[in-house]
Amino acid sequence: MVNTSKALTFTVQSECKHSRARVAIMKLPHYDVQTPVFMPVGTQGTMKGLLTDQLENLNCEIILGNTYHLGNRPGVDVLKKVGGLHKFMGWNRALLTDSGGFQMVSLLKLAEITEEGVKFRSPYDDSEIMLTPEKSIEIQNCIGADIVMQLDDVVQTTFQDYDRIKEATERTSRWLDRCLKAHKRPSEQNIFPIVQGLLNPELRRKSAEEHITKDVNGFAIGGLSGGEAKDDFWPMVSLGTEILDKSKPRYLMGVGLAIDLLVCVALGVDMFDCVFPTRTARFGCALVNKGQLNLKQKQFESDLNPIDSDCECTTCANYTRAYLHCIVSVETVACHLISVHNIAFQMRLMRTMRENIKQGTFPKFVKKFVNEIHPDKNFPTWINNSLLSVGINILED
Amino acid sequence: MRFSIKQTGCGGERIGYLTGFIRSPGAEIETPTAALFTQGGSVVNLTAEVLSKVFSNTKLLWLPLSNSINLETGVKAQNDGVAKFAGLQGHVTCATLHSLSEDTPSGHFELDRAPLWTKNGKRMVSADRYMDVMEIFKPDIILAIADGRTSLNEGSKRISKAVCRSNSMLKTCVNRYMSSKELQKSSLIGVVVGAGNPKKCDESLRNILTHVDNLTGISLQGILDGPEESRDIDSETLKKLFEKVGEALPKDFVYILEGNWNPSIILTAVEHGWDLFDGSYPLKLTNTGVAMKLNFDVTKENDTLYLLDMVDERYKADLKPILEGCECLACKKHTRAYIRHLLNTREMLASVLLSIHNLHHFDQMFYHARQHIASNTFAVFKQHITKQCEMVKDFPPNRYKGSNGTNIPTENQAPNIKRRNL
Ligand SMILES: [Zn+2]
Ligand SMILES: [Zn+2]
Numbered sequence: 001m002v003n004t005s006k007a008l009t010f011t012v013q014s015e016c017k018h019s020r021a022r023v024a025i026m027k028l029p030h031y032d033v034q035t036p037v038f039m040p041v042g043t044q045g046t047m048k049g050l051l052t053d054q055l056e057n058l059n060c061e062i063i064l065g066n067t068y069h070l071g072n073r074p075g076v077d078v079l080k081k082v083g084g085l086h087k088f089m090g091w092n093r094a095l096l097t098d099s100g101g102f103q104m105v106s107l108l109k110l111a112e113i114t115e116e117g118v119k120f121r122s123p124y125d126d127s128e129i130m131l132t133p134e135k136s137i138e139i140q141n142c143i144g145a146d147i148v149m150q151l152d153d154v155v156q157t158t159f160q161d162y163d164r165i166k167e168a169t170e171r172t173s174r175w176l177d178r179c180l181k182a183h184k185r186p187s188e189q190n191i192f193p194i195v196q197g198l199l200n201p202e203l204r205r206k207s208a209e210e211h212i213t214k215d216v217n218g219f220a221i222g223g224l225s226g227g228e229a230k231d232d233f234w235p236m237v238s239l240g241t242e243i244l245d246k247s248k249p250r251y252l253m254g255v256g257l258a259i260d261l262l263v264c265v266a267l268g269v270d271m272f273d274c275v276f277p278t279r280t281a282r283f284g285c286a287l288v289n290k291g292q293l294n295l296k297q298k299q300f301e302s303d304l305n306p307i308d309s310d311c312e313c314t315t316c317a318n319y320t321r322a323y324l325h326c327i328v329s330v331e332t333v334a335c336h337l338i339s340v341h342n343i344a345f346q347m348r349l350m351r352t353m354r355e356n357i358k359q360g361t362f363p364k365f366v367k368k369f370v371n372e373i374h375p376d377k378n379f380p381t382w383i384n385n386s387l388l389s390v391g392i393n394i395l396e397d
Numbered sequence: 398m399r400f401s402i403k404q405t406g407c408g409g410e411r412i413g414y415l416t417g418f419i420r421s422p423g424a425e426i427e428t429p430t431a432a433l434f435t436q437g438g439s440v441v442n443l444t445a446e447v448l449s450k451v452f453s454n455t456k457l458l459w460l461p462l463s464n465s466i467n468l469e470t471g472v473k474a475q476n477d478g479v480a481k482f483a484g485l486q487g488h489v490t491c492a493t494l495h496s497l498s499e500d501t502p503s504g505h506f507e508l509d510r511a512p513l514w515t516k517n518g519k520r521m522v523s524a525d526r527y528m529d530v531m532e533i534f535k536p537d538i539i540l541a542i543a544d545g546r547t548s549l550n551e552g553s554k555r556i557s558k559a560v561c562r563s564n565s566m567l568k569t570c571v572n573r574y575m576s577s578k579e580l581q582k583s584s585l586i587g588v589v590v591g592a593g594n595p596k597k598c599d600e601s602l603r604n605i606l607t608h609v610d611n612l613t614g615i616s617l618q619g620i621l622d623g624p625e626e627s628r629d630i631d632s633e634t635l636k637k638l639f640e641k642v643g644e645a646l647p648k649d650f651v652y653i654l655e656g657n658w659n660p661s662i663i664l665t666a667v668e669h670g671w672d673l674f675d676g677s678y679p680l681k682l683t684n685t686g687v688a689m690k691l692n693f694d695v696t697k698e699n700d701t702l703y704l705l706d707m708v709d710e711r712y713k714a715d716l717k718p719i720l721e722g723c724e725c726l727a728c729k730k731h732t733r734a735y736i737r738h739l740l741n742t743r744e745m746l747a748s749v750l751l752s753i754h755n756l757h758h759f760d761q762m763f764y765h766a767r768q769h770i771a772s773n774t775f776a777v778f779k780q781h782i783t784k785q786c787e788m789v790k791d792f793p794p795n796r797y798k799g800s801n802g803t804n805i806p807t808e809n810q811a812p813n814i815k816r817r818n819l
Contacts, residue, residue: 045738049745051447051726074738078714082734090730302474314446318484322471327437330467330516332745334437336444 007146008190008217010249016362019390020241020268023357026218026249028146029188030086031093033061035249035270036353038256038346039096040278044069045089048278048339049332052091058313058343059351061093062146064273068100068107071139072124084144095145096273098253099136099194105154113153115171133178137191141184147251149220150179152194157226159198169196169203173210180214192251194222195240199232208243218249221269225254230382234263238389241268258289258349262369263386265353266362277346281338284328287345290373293321295338300325313344363392370394398537398584400428400613400651400672406770409643409670415457415489415651418537419582420478424455424489428651428672429770430763431663432459432491433756434680438468438483441680442745442752445484450726451753452760456488459675460536462527463495463514469533478535491586491673492536493616494527497546497655498677500623504555506544506562524569532579538613539580540653541570543588545618549630551593559619560591564604571608584613586653592619592638602645614651614672617642621656632665639669657681660691660762661786664779667766679755683748686740689758690720693765695774695781703785705733707751712737725757726750 009027016022026033040047040055041064047055055063065085074088082088085095104111104118111120117132133151140148152175153168176193183191193211197204211219221240224233237252244250249270255261256274264272277287285292286307293300293307306316307324315324315337327334356365370383371394379394387394399417415426433440433448435458440448448456460479472482480490494511495501501514510521527542543566544559551559567587574580587605591597598619605615620630620638643652654666657677666674682689686708692699705712705719718728719736727736727750739747762782769778 044742044744045735046744046746049442049749051450051746051749052730053450053726054446069742073742074713074734078734078738081714082716082732088732088735088738090735301470304471304475314444318445320471320475320482322474323438323468323482323484326468326471327439331437331439332442332748333439333444335745336447336749340444340446 006187008249010218010247012247014358014360016266016357017360018363019266019366019387019392021265021353021357021362022268022270023354024249024270026270028062028094028190030095030146031061033094034354036261036265036350037062037271038261038350039064039271039273040343040346041066041273041275042089043275044073045085047343048281049336050339050343052089054340055091055343056093058340059347060343062096062271063091063093065095065097065143065145066100066103067097067136067139067143067148068103070097070143071100072122076139076142079142079144084142086144094147095143096147097140097143097145097149099149099151100131100139101136101151102154104131115174117151133175134182137179137182137184141189144185145189147190147192147218150176150191150193152196152222155196155198155223157198157223157228162200165198165200166203169198169200169207172196173207176211176214180216190217192216192218192220194220194253195244196223197236198223199228199236201235201239204236204239205243208240212243212245216248218251219244220251220253222253224252225260225274230380231385234267234382234386237264237269238267238386256346258287258345259370259373259383261346261349262353262366263383265357266366266387266390266392268390277342278339281342282335284324284334284338286324286338287342289369295321295324295328297325307338307341308345311341311344311348313341315341315344366392367394398613400649402649404771406775407773408668408776410668410766410770410775411670411672412767412770413651413672418489420535420537421455421487421489424487426455426457426489427767429667429674429766430457430672431674431676431678431759432457433488434459434496434676435461435483436464438465438479438485440485440752440756442683442748443756447749447753448485451757457538457673458485458488458490459496459677460490460492460534461494461496461499462492462522462530463499463501464516465534466513466515466520466530467517469530473533480536489538490534490536491538491540492531492534493540493655493675494522494542495546496675496677497618497621497623498657498675498681501546503546503622506558508562509565511542511544511562511566524566525573527566528570528573528577528580531583532577535579535583537583538586539570539574539583540586540616541567541588543567543590543618545588545590545616546622547591547593547619548622549593549620549634551622553594553597556591556594556597556619560597560601560604563588563590563601567604567608571611574611585611586651587612587615589615589617589642590619592617595641598641599645602642605646609647612650614653615642615646616653616655618655632662635662636665636669639666639671643670659786661779661783664766664782667770668775668779676756676759679752679759683751683755686747686751688719688736688751689755690723691758691762691782691785693761693778693781695769695777699781699785702789704789707733707736707747708740709737719754720758723754723758725754727754727757
């Protein structure tokens with residue numbers, strides 16, 4: 001307890017009087033992160049062609065790296081030599097790494113999961129590799145991120161076989177113990193357990209209840225955002241935040257669409273990550289409140305407006321939609337420019353939510369936001385129900 | 398635009414200033430210098446935000462129509478010139494038909510039209526159409542449209558046609574220039590062609606002289622027809638050509654050399670009075686994963702190669718910057734190991750960091766060249782650089798040969814890109 005408490009302190013500053021939304025400072029070894037926070041994903045130690053200076057200008061406070069990719073390239077030896085990923089990529093703020101398990105299962109058809117770990121063939125040299133909980137933590141200790149994830153037994157979200165889901169959920173808890181035992185740098189890095197159980201409330205409850213007994217500084221909710229119906233998705237998030245310790249940060253993995261962020265902040269989630277904002281930029285799509293603009297479309301050919309006239313990013317300050325239309329999917333600069341805007345968009349949304357929570361106007365903000373997207377008030381049931389469950393009625397004025 | 402020569406050295410080298418840009422009144426470009434090569438109006442790999450971190454002063458942008466003609470509709474709608482449209486207001490632009498370093502099919506000329514090879518295929522452009530675009534793009538400097546893509550060993554029939562066609566297109570450009578207030582805010586540059594045939598080249602030079610009152614300078618084409626092989630020209634041949642052109646034309650002209658020539662050839666041109674280069678050399682290096690690190694200190698013997706193949710395994714754990722002491726953003730913050738990792742994983746930041754360093758370093762080469770011209774020691778500097786260029790005869794490695802143009806991920810890179818997004 002003495003050791004682990006040093007690597008993360010979570011101080012709630014304001015709470016919404018209606019929903020479970022809260023604003024907090026998550027003090028990590030490399031940075032004091034304001035939550036709720038969105039964490040852009042920089043898979044291989046870089047973010048879509050942006051300089052780390054640019055990420056700082058965009059007010060990114062914590063970003064993600066992928067253990068599986070980094071463990072392969074540049075590899076553990078190089079990371080050890082340079083003194084971790086922070087130094088390797090020139091990023092002084094906070095970092096989070098995943099366990100590598102998800103990549104393996106989703107990327108590699110040959111992966112085989114046993115009690116010992118995940119066995120797979122290396123796509124680099126075809127050798128057989130076993131990723132155990134111990135190995136995952138060893139690599140993550142070497143990468144040196146402020147927050148590291150336990151290795152979990154990943155099953156596709158829409159998977160139906162109860163026995164397999166049960167096995168995966170229970171195994172995830174056993175692997176958590178092995179991860180915590182293998183952790184070599186508890187005063188500098190925090191392991192977050194991952195709540196599993198897919199769409200089964202009982203398994204999820206058991207998983208969460210088991211994890212809150214552990215000596216950890218925060219939790220993740222995993223196994224969602226994998227193609228399940230939204231009506232199935234939000235109750236699992238809600239179940240998680242209900243059980244998980246309120247005094248510790250809760251991280252919902254793989255969620256990043258504006259409306260999802262809004263609802264899940266209301267449900268009490270503090271941290272999010274998603275490849276979507278930067279991935280969609282690559283295809284010429286710029287995020288706006290109502291969704292996204294596909295700048296490739298001919299309608300933007302002579303549109304001299306910025307992507308979003310309310311946006312303060314360097315792209316919107318300097319470039320028109322018409323210009324971006326000309327260079328999307330032709331010049332790499334287009335990808336950088338739209339990535340800058342899309343990250344700025346995510347950061348601004350989170351900042352606005354934090355400000356509204358602090359000022360006690362969060363429910364009002366939520367209503368305004370959903371009404372802007374659905375001016376006809378024809379709200380999808382999941383948005384209506386989820387918000388109603390935490391005391392925000394978007395149907396009343 | 399005005400070109401004024403401030404100082405001349407022992408040879409033909411000189412320090413000059415480009416000032417009086419009508420669209421950018423305060424701008425001043427010191428020569429000899431290289432422009433920043435653009436694609437689609439942007440400096441390749443660098444957003445305006447990043448560019449402003451690399452260079453704080455006004456730069457000359459090199460703008461080939463072949464990669465920017467697709468901006469026409471938007472530039473026209475905004476009606477404030479191509480630099481503004483591309484988010485680079487404050488910088489000055491020099492527009493030309495195409496980049497001499499591109500690989501394009503040869504021929505395809507018509508009597509009064511030149512082929513423009515764009516990403517979407519061939520477009521035939523007449524001199525009138527070319528000047529229409531210039532009226533919309535409003536560059537500060539306009540290179541006249543010409544049939545300049547012939548190599549030195551091109552057949553005389555082809556050269557003869559190129560000279561004849563270029564002469565007539567220049568005439569149209571000059572006529573359009575004289576009759577348009579908008580175009581007169583730009584400076585017009587004549588293009589010397591047909592360098593492979595002395596007689597025909599003389600004809601091209603004579604023709605340019607007939608328009609001398611409407612021209613601010615010349616660009617020397619008719620040396621290359623694109624492919625890498627045509628760049629294997631010995632420096633003696635080029636020297637003679639530089640001399641010939643320099644003697645035939647007014648000294649107060651701006652002299653431009655296009656093409657991704659190595660530093661030794663560039664400094665040879667400078668020695669013969671050349672002022673402006675198109676900036677395609679550092680881009681070529683960046684596109685092939687190569688960093689340059691010339692030793693500029695003439696008092697120090699240099700025994701290491703000035704080109705680093707950053708893809709090479711040897712840099713895997715090299716924690717030094719590309720060039721120790723380099724003041725560029727990439728060197729101040731990042732290691733060779735990191736850049737090598739980015740190249741190895743095909744991350745876009747690799748090209749960004751290499752661009753930052755290579756552009757900065759190339760710019761530094763011109764800075765040192767001007768310093769040496771000012772102190773009458775240019776010959777020493779040139780020899781110092783030439784020696785370093787001679788050491789890398791067999792570099793870059795073969796796998797880079799012929800690679801030019803853009804570094805847009807191609808279809809066969811798709812699986813890799815997909816993977817890194819996960
Ligand atoms: Zn923006
Ligand atoms: Zn440098």
